[in-house]
Amino acid sequence: MSKEFEIAREFEVDATPEQMWEAITTGTGGWLWPMEFEPRQGGTGPFGSTLTNWDPPHRLTSLVEDVEGISQQTLNQIDETIEPRDDGRRSWVRYVHSGIFVEDWDNQYDGASKHTDFYLHTLRQYVTHFAGRPVAFATFDGPGASTAADAFAAVGRALGLADDTAEGARVQARGPEGQLLDAVVDYRNPYFIGLRTDNALIRFFGRNHWGAPVGMSVHDFASDADAKHNETAWKGWLNETFAA
Structure with missing residues (x-):
């Protein structure tokens, strides 16, 4: 209706x-x-x-x-x-x-x-x-397995966040290929996670709550930022996170 x-x-x-x-x-x-x-x-x-x-x-x-x-x-x-x-x-x-x-x-x-x-x-x-800085933007979805009801909890674990890691915390998050990212958790609830580094905003979307795959976007402001590289690397991270 x-x-x-x-x-x-x-x-x-x-x-x-x-x-x-x-x-x-x-x-x-x-x-x-x-x-x-x-x-x-x-x-x-x-x-x-x-x-x-x-x-x-x-x-x-x-x-x-x-x-x-x-x-x-x-x-x-x-x-x-x-x-x-x-x-x-x-x-x-x-x-x-x-x-x-x-x-x-x-x-x-x-x-x-x-x-x-x-x-x-x-x-x-x-x-x-980051206002006014050139940006390399990428957005993409996780695999089909990321539609599961509890899928988004796996994202926090894969990043190395504890269940009680709250907004404002400074962390070393685990990124693609084990890379450690010095970041601030600028947003966190059961549906979304936002990480802010010195050169990027990295966003995780728990769209599994609405029947869709988990999503991501990377807003990279580094001088050598490469949107395609970010997409390939983080897609691999998502695929690994939700591998059977």
């Missing part, structure tokens, strides 16, 4: 409105995936959307109907409002994702809501620690 949804979040961040606007609209893959915007009201945005508001650096709204490739949605709108705080040195942001889910409403809403919190946290990490 079709049903409307709305996911609204507000936050303040130590970045100017101009910095926030650039982070949201340049679409380099610094915090989400690469996106392209035609910079004008009525222009095109990601996923074939139309920009119904384009008012830099204050308001951005994108709207798409009959969402291609996403059978659970027939309407999708993202509205972002940015206001200055502290004489423009900081920003207040209101993010509203709304639309219509046409099937499996509770599961779709739960997944979208929890992903929103993680994505917006990653945005704040990006503007605080």
